[in-house]
Each structure stands twice: as structure tokens, then as C-alpha cells.
Amino acid sequence: MIRLNRPDAPPVLSPVFVAEGVARFALDGSAVWNVDEIKRALSELSSGKCAYCEVRLGEGPAYLEVEHFYAKGHYPGRVLAWENLLPACRRCNAKKGDWDVAPAGQMMVDPTIMAPPIHIQLDEAYRPLGRTPVGEITILEIGLDDIDRLGVKRYKIGEAFKRKLEDLLDRYVSLPVNASLHRRRGVVRAVRDAVAKAGSDAPFSAVIATVMTRSPAYAALKAAMEAAGDWSAELRAADDIATAASLT
Ligand SMILES: [Zn+2]
Numbered sequence: 001m002i003r004l005n006r007p008d009a010p011p012v013l014s015p016v017f018v019a020e021g022v023a024r025f026a027l028d029g030s031a032v033w034n035v036d037e038i039k040r041a042l043s044e045l046s047s048g049k050c051a052y053c054e055v056r057l058g059e060g061p062a063y064l065e066v067e068h069f070y071a072k073g074h075y076p077g078r079v080l081a082w083e084n085l086l087p088a089c090r091r092c093n094a095k096k097g098d099w100d101v102a103p104a105g106q107m108m109v110d111p112t113i114m115a116p117p118i119h120i121q122l123d124e125a126y127r128p129l130g131r132t133p134v135g136e137i138t139i140l141e142i143g144l145d146d147i148d149r150l151g152v153k154r155y156k157i158g159e160a161f162k163r164k165l166e167d168l169l170d171r172y173v174s175l176p177v178n179a180s181l182h183r184r185r186g187v188v189r190a191v192r193d194a195v196a197k198a199g200s201d202a203p204f205s206a207v208i209a210t211v212m213t214r215s216p217a218y219a220a221l222k223a224a225m226e227a228a229g230d231w232s233a234e235l236r237a238a239d240d241i242a243t244a245a246s247l248t
Pocket of ligand 1: 054
């Protein structure tokens with residue numbers, strides 16, 4: 001899970017549209033939130049990923065569902081409140097169900113308001129652990145610790161990225177002093193592409209960011225590139241993003 005910035009509400013959510021939708025939902029339970037403009041705005045909010053588990057929301061079972069942070073069964077007046085809507089995959093949405101976040105001790109992480117690293121960490125085996133009661137409830141109610149659904153994917157992605165960083169370090173430090181500019185740029189570009197995977201638009205970016213900040217190879221690579229003047233402003237910015245998103 002990563003921190004998401006919520007933009008302004010999409011124009012479709014006018015006061016009239018919202019009032020009519022709330023009334024209709026109260027009347028017959030219609031899915032008044034299933035509107036392309038709303039889904040598109042939510043997809044942009046999360047770069048097309050589930051706000052909870054960070055899977056890419058594409059076709060099939062992982063397609064985007066409109067999640068109500070304050071469950072619609074308990075808070076029917078908020079079914080079209082923009083601040084209450086999150087993009088989620090079908091499995092996270094179904095797992096959370098009608099969990100009520102309002103009573104004491106039941107609050108979960110809303111990634112548009114809270115910084116996930118404050119509440120959740122990933123251990124060395126890619127298992128999410130709660131740092132706070134809010135984090136613990138989030139992991140439990142969303143099923144973020146489901147090994148079959150997420151644990152195996154996290155492990156594969158994390159371990160592959162760890163090896164990638166080791167390989168990049170190898171390639172960078174073994175560049176001969178007289179390496180051609182072309183060859184040098186090739187390695188630097190590969191580092192930049194790898195670091196960008198911790199950016200908010202990549203699937204499982206929190207896992208990548210966590211692996212990156214824990215990796216001795218990455219620390220060595222960064223130090224070597226800084227010393228050689230190859231650590232660009234772009235890499236610095238990407239490094240800052242990863243540090244902020246890391247669940248260490
Ligand atoms: Zn999900």
C-alpha cells in the first residue's frame with residue numbers, strides 16, 4: 001500500500017447528481033457509483049492500481065471496483081461522497097465487505113489520508129505486519145497477509161528486484177575506466193529504469209521501494225554513482241519517493 005493523493009472530485013459528481021444518487025440508492029439499492037467518469041477518476045488517482053493491495057486493475061477479476069471506505073450499508077449518505085471512494089480490486093473490496101471503520105478500534109488505513117508506512121511494515125519474508133492497531137486491522141480486514149493471493153507475488157517480485165539491483169551494481173562497478181560514453185549511459189539508464197519501479201504508478205511499488213531501501217547492493221550502487229557524478233537529479237527524486245514509500 002502506498003500513499004495516494006486525491007485530486008478534486010470529477011465534474012460528474014455535481015451536488016444534484018450526488019443528491020439524486022443518494023436518494024436512488026436509499027430507494028432501491030442501485031449501484032449509483034458504477035459510472036465510467038467516477039471509475040476513470042479513481043483509476044487516475046491510483047495509477048490504475050488497487051488502493052489496498054497494489055495489483056494492476058485490468059480486465060477480469062481484478063477489474064476496478066468502487067470501494068466505499070465508510071461502508072455503504074452503514075453510511076448510505078456517503079455512497080457518492082468523493083472522499084469516501086477508493087479504487088479497489090474485487091478481492092480486496094469483497095474481503096472488506098461492510099466492515100465499519102468508525103467505531104473505536106476499527107479504523108483502517110485510508111491511503112488518501114494516511115501514510116501507510118506509519119501503520120504497516122513488511123518483514124524480510126514480505127509479510128505485512130501492523131505497526132499500529134490501525135495497521136493490524138487493515139491487514140486483517142483486507143487480507144493483505146494472504147499468502148496465496150499476495151504473499152507469493154510479493155516474494156517473487158521482491159526477490160527478482162533484489163537480484164536486479166545486485167546485477168546493476170555488478171555492471172556499474174565493472175565498467176572499465178575508459179568505458180565508452182554509450183556503454184556508461186546504458187548502465188545508468190538501466191539503473192534509472194529499475195529505480196522508477198518504486199514510483200507510484202508501478203504495481204507493488206511499496207514492495208519494490210522496501211526492497212530497494214533495504215538492499216546493500218542498492219546502497220553501494222548509489223554511493224558509487226554519487227562518487228562518479230552519475231547520480232542525477234532524476235535518480236535523487238526517485239530515491240526520495242522510494243524512501244517515503246518504503247515499508248521498512
Ligand atoms: Zn486489492
